[in-house]
Structures are given as C-alpha cells and as structure tokens.
Amino acid sequence: MKPFKKLICALPLILLLEGCWDRTELNDLGLITAFALDKGKNNNVLVSVQIVIPQNQSGGIASGGGGGGVGGGAMKRTTIRRAEGIDTADALSKLQRVIPRKQFWGQCKVFIFGEDLAKSGIQEQLDFLLRHPQPRERGLMFVSKGKAGDALELFPPIERSSAEAIRKLSDLKIGMQVTMEQLSIMLKGESKAAALPLLYILPTTKSADPYQTIPYIFGTAVFKKDRMIGTISEDLTRGVLWINNEIREYTVTFKMKGAGRTGKEDSGNVSLKPIRASVKLIPNIQGKQWSMTIKVITEGDIIQNGTVLNPMDPELLDQMNLAYQKDVTKRIQRALDEVQHRLKTDVFHFAREFHRKYPKQWEASKDRWDEIFPKLKVNIEVNTNITRTGNLNAPGGLPLEEVKEK
DSSP: OHHHHHHHHHHHHHHHOOTTTTOOOGGGEEEEEEEEEEEOGGGOEEEEEEEEOGGGOSHHHHSOOSOSSTTGGGGGTEEEEEEEESSHHHHHHHHGGGOSSEEEOTTOOEEEEEHHHHHHOOHHHHHHHHHSSSSOTTOEEEEESSOGGGGGGOOOSSSSSHHHHHHHHHHTTSSOOOBHHHHHHHHHSSSOEEEEEEEEEOOOOTTSOTTOSOEEEEEEEEEETTEEEEEEOHHHHHHHHHHTTOOOSOOEEEEETTOOSSOTTOOEEEEEEEEEEEEEEEEEEETTEEEEEEEEEEEEEEEEEOSSBOTTSHHHHHHHHHHHHHHHHHHHHHHHIIIIIIIOOOTTOHHHHHHHHOHHHHHHHGGGHHHHHHHOEEEEEEEEEEEEOOSOSSOTTSOGGGSBOO
C-alpha cells in the first residue's frame, strides 16, 4: 500500500508539469530587425520589414567586401518583405503569406514612419504598435525623408544591417532619441506635441556598390497631435536639445572677433566639447502674463583654438567664456523663434512645467494653450565655464611672439 500511496500523491504533481509542448523553435521564427510604415494606394498602409537571414550571420560569410553583388557580404545578412493592407494589422497578416517563418518582433528596435504617412497622421499605426504584445516600447522611432521602406533596402559597409546602423547612430546622441513609450507620452501629454529624428539616405561614394550606404539622422520632424506639421534643421535641433536638457556628445564652435591669425579684423574659431550641461525650466504667471525662464549651466573643454589668444590668461579666458555664452544663447533663441513662432508647437514641453507649478491656472487655461504658447515670454539665462584648455597652453603651431597675452 505504501508505494501505491506515493503514486497517488505524485500524480497531481505530474499533471502540473507543462513541459514544452507549445514551444516555438528558433528555426521557425523570422527575426524582424526594423519596421517601416508608408502610405500606400487608396490610403492603404504599406509595411516593410527587414528580416535576418540566419544562415548568413557568421563572421566568415560577412567578412568579404565588395564582391558577390550589391553590398558585398552585407547584402546576405538581411532581406526585405513588403505588403499592403487597409491598416497595419491587415498588412502584416498579408505579409505573413510571403514569409515562411512566424514573425518575431522581439529583436525589432527601429520603427520608421514615411514622410507622407507622418503628414496624414500616425495615431492608428502607433495604436497597433502599443497594443500588440511583441513590439518593444523601448524601440526607437524615426521619420524618413521620402519612403520609409527605402531606408531598409540599404546595405551598410560596416554594420550588419541598416537597422543596426540607425540604432548605433541614435545611441551616439547626435540628434534626438525618442522611444515608442516616450512618443506615446508626448502625444498624450499637456502639449500634445512631439519631435522625432529625421532620417536621410547618405549618397553612395564612387567606389561603393549600389545601395551600399546608410540612413543617417539629420534634423527633426515636428508633430502637432499625431500629424507631422514641419521639420527643423540640424542646427536648430541643437537648440531644441539644449532646451530639453538632452545635450550629450556635442561640439560647440564659436567665433572670437578680432582674434584671428591673419589680422585684427579677422575672427578666430574656438571649439569646445561640453562635458556637462544642466537646464532648468522655471514657469511664471503674473496676472495674465505667462513667462518661462530657461536657466542653462554648462561646462566645456577647449579641443581646438583657432585664435591668437592664450586661454591660460584669465582675462582672455573670460572673453572666451563670454563668447561661448553668447553662442549658446543665440542657438537657443533661434530654436525658440522657429518652433514657438513659426511652427507654434510646444516640443519643449513648457505646458508640463506650467501644469506642475500652477495646476489651477493650467486647468482653467489648458484649452487655450495653442494661443498662449506663441505669445509666451521666454527669458534665457546662460552660465558658461571653460574648465580645461587641453594639453596645450598657447595656440599650437603659432610663434610665441604672435600669441596674445591680455
């Protein structure tokens, strides 16, 4: 009876063991690395996916360059599939017909909206991406100048795929970096505005094969609600990054008037690499006047001195600090003029700061924010500090008698 009792006790435990009867083998999955959405015919949605070719991922196959057709070895690492449907879900269901493996989104970190689709509105597409359980909310969002699917057709000479090239460029923080989650928060926030990095296709070099190039980030697409209403240049994007406190690896170059090497009227350039930047937004309401103060504290190291000035001299260093301060102020002011007065769209999220500090006034005025924002008075206060002058004291390659001291 004892063994029989043990068997009776063990049976419920055996039933709890699920095993792996419903597993999906890796060999049955199509790994998607990038997803592009474009406007199709008759207001349909055209989807393009970049899929990994598993058997061609070893280092030996990809090491050969130039030979074997377009893009050399890189062309063998990924393939592109497209389908069109009345919405994103319908298009993806049709896409499955031409992919012999089940679509897997776990490795997809790049999502691109085509320019035409972005202008007509991305709400439905964003709803699908957020509602579907597989796409990651930490995926990076972009807008492509022209067709989004074209960015997936490229074969980078260095990286494994165009998706990987885009992701690594984004990680360098050379432009805006926006995740799917952040995009959703921005569009649902007080400002109901968003900004996404803008992708262009780098022209191929003379020695490269066709399509052997990369997409690159250059400028910003501005959204009001879910529609793209315009773009801002790379230069103005820097000003937006300053205001949003997102300046990271960035070199600032400014002019020092009368400090050039060819004469008194000539200007010399000084380049700094900011090592720290802190930005605070301080909202204020006095009666009917709404205002915002932008306080910037930044430090930088001199990485190139194209003037005759010796930065080791305290007075001359103060002059450089003043020129640095004026340059940062000018960059911020130009971005404000473009975004606040031309596009009239709050991608700086000033509305959020007013809501936090003045909740009652905000509730009474939030429906008029589109009228308030363009008229908002903005004060800019910049405090700069050049902390290091580099490995050289005096300007390099310049005779000591030509170096200006005080």
